[in-house]
Amino acid sequence: MEESLRILCYHIFVIKRKYYVYIMASESGTLYIGVTNDVKRRAWEHKNDLVKGFSQKYFCHKLIYFEEYNDIDFALEREKQLKNWRREKKEYLIGQKNPRWDDLDVWS
Secondary structure (H helix, E strand, C coil), X not given: CHHHHHHHHHHHXXXXXXXXXXXXXXXXXXXXXXXXXXXXXXXXXXHCCCCCCHHHHCCCCEEEEEEEECCHHHHHHHHHHHHHXXXXXXXXXXHHHCCXXXXXXXXX
């Protein structure tokens, strides 16, 4: 029984975890890229200026893009990759899924 409980916990806490690489934008078009395990909560935090630093300073309150991952290492690698892209490439990526840059935070 102990072994099956360990396997169940592994599946719940490791395999079933979701991670998100997301892009927030300001009204003027400033972009912020981050990683979270709860995109709904994180978008809310950005909108309410609870995320100190860059996104708060530049009013990045609009969730315009996100990708879902099952592995935190892949998500962190993708975040790093996107942060190193030129703006034009980021805009192209966003435009493929969200051409009008609508706020995807449907939970607010």
